[in-house]
Amino acid sequence: MIDQHTVDKILAAADIVEVVKEYVTLRKRGVNYLGLCPFHNEKTPSFTVSQAKGIFKCFGCGKGGNVVNFIMEHERLNYVEALKFLAKKYHIEIEEKEVTPEEIEKRNERESLMVINSYAQRYFSDMLHKHSDGKTIAMAYFRERGFKDHIIERFQLGYCLDQRDAFTQSALRDGFKLDYLVKTGLTIKRDDGSTFDRFAGRVMFPIHSISGRVIGFGGRILKADKKTAKYLNSPESEVYHKSEVLYGIFHAKKAITQENKCYLVEGYTDVISLHQTGIENVVASSGTSLTQDQIKLIKRFTPNVTILYDGDAAGIKASLRGIDMILEEGLNVKVVLMPEGEDPDSFARSHNASEVLEYINQNETDFIKFKTRLLLDDAKSDPIKRANLITDIVRSISAIPDQVIRAVYIKECAKLMDIGEEVLYSEVGKLRRSRMEQLLQRERTEAVREHETPKIPAFVQGISCEEQEKEIVRFLLNSGNQVLFSQEVEGTNELITITAAQYIIDEILNDDLEFQNLIYKKVFDEYVRLLETNVEVDNRFFINHTDPEISQMAVDLLTEKYVLSRIWEKHKAEVSESPDFLQTAIPKAIMVYKSKVLKLAISKLTDELSKLKPDQVEETNQLLLRLRELYALMNKMSKDLDRVIL
Known part of the structure; x- marks a missing residue:
């Protein structure tokens, strides 16, 4: 048996277009891909692959399904064998076990946590729309943000009453177990046995999985209290793994595929405000450093990422090294710096979609050029700082897998830094050799382990x-x-x-x-x-x-x-x-x-x-x-x- 978390990781990593392209020549047509069916002889393409939905369908022979079904059919494998096939392709480790009573219980527990999160979302929405505090206090915050009813409903926003354990008591009355409420993180249990709501007094932002199920929450405090965190997220659980989730991906995946571009922002309200203005191909890292799993999630839908930064230069510099991972995954990265004093949320609230897109198109620049100009101001005429900057830029360029794109960036960097291209080629070559040696050693170790x-x-x-x-x-x-x-x-x-x-x-x-x-x-x-x-x-x-x-x-x-x-x-x-x-x-x-x-x-x-x-x-x-x-x-x-x- 393969545990459910591993199955979820395989399904999240497996890009159906990437997998099918190894067997079928696909051409993009609209938001989908078209090719000749590998399951029957045909001269006119009727085999369609939807990247956004993660499915394939042949309108000639009728075969269809998800990425696992495709591998099962094409490679003549059963379900478990197909999962192993995909796990090997995406370097996901599988540890098989016999199904034990404990594992059955764990699977049931996972589903119970999902049910509780769904219940909590409905409860918080009800409190927002039906409770007097929700209608006056929480709704006032959303109105101040400019959120309209349709956007509040689409993102299933809500409110947790500013009472000690109102949500917990409601859930217990409706038959939910305290143990599961604690495991979701919605309820906190003290050593003396008393309980309280984690999100009491906060407006609620449900976090959805790629399939649309509620797996966690973000909550914003409404009181001005310097001792209390402004935003609070659900803790890690069986169903919520922060490093693997992008806020808004469920609502954005179709638009990302259609536009062949993903806008990456920092917070919940950035995503919601851009959606409301009509720009839906946007997701947020929710204030965390980008992770490889999050980048791969974007890569499933598009190779093009534009990061929207506010004017906080210190914050930008702190995040630059992490974004090198995007380059390593082979994505095309551009950066937009919002006007001074603005962030994507405020800018979207004061401009319509065409104005926002016009600003982005006029101001977006490739990541390497942006990074060079940003750090060059610090280096100025200091030769040591300048040398460190060149090393930093070279490290980013060396992460790019495509040789042609690397060459373009080296040429651009040589002009900006007034340094010979041959020097940059030499340094990039050294770093790539070192990275390849590390990769080969890791692969050799894994191969021995097999x-x-x-x-x-x-x-x-x-x-x-x-x-x-x-x-x-x-x-x-x-x-x-x-x-x-x-x-x-x-x-x-x-x-x-x-x-x-x-x-x-x-x-x-x-x-x-x-x-x-x-x-x-x-x-x-x-x-x-x-x-x-x-x-x-x-x-x-x-x-x-x-x-x-x-x-x-x-x-x-x-x-x-x-x-x-x-x-x-x-x-x-x-x-x-x-x-x-x-x-x-x-x-x-x-x-x-x-x-x-x-x-x-x-x-x-x-x-x-x-x-x-x-x-x-x-x-x-x-x-x-x-x-x-x-x-x-x-x-x-x-x-x-x-x-x-x-």
């Missing part, structure tokens, strides 16, 4: 398995330089390769295991040292080693006829140095070694257990817990070993 065997607990140490140690060292000497696994890094021409030696060493070191045979340990430690210095290890190094014991052992292992372990005899395997054989043989050799370590550790613990006295309850429980853990691992390894196919 094939890793179960991890041995830290308390298992000092177990001698000489026969298995010998087999592993034999693989190191005979096939250490052989490529065991390889895979292409998505979006690059780079190939990740993992040699047999890298795999073996990672497996042993990650479990903090040590060979007990001193000569095998010397060879292993020497191999580790050589790999750390990026030296390609040659067998002759060990054959001609200054330590006669290592030299003799290397000669013996390299010339001795290889005798298959019983595990290979069982499957009638033939010894080979082919990658196909090694891909199975080496992981299984590691697993046999770990399995033997576990068996001996179990035997050792069982012996210790038998020697304990009846009154040593704590020690007995500790040993039983360790034995339980080892037996579970042993059981898993036994199943894995039985599944060997050669």
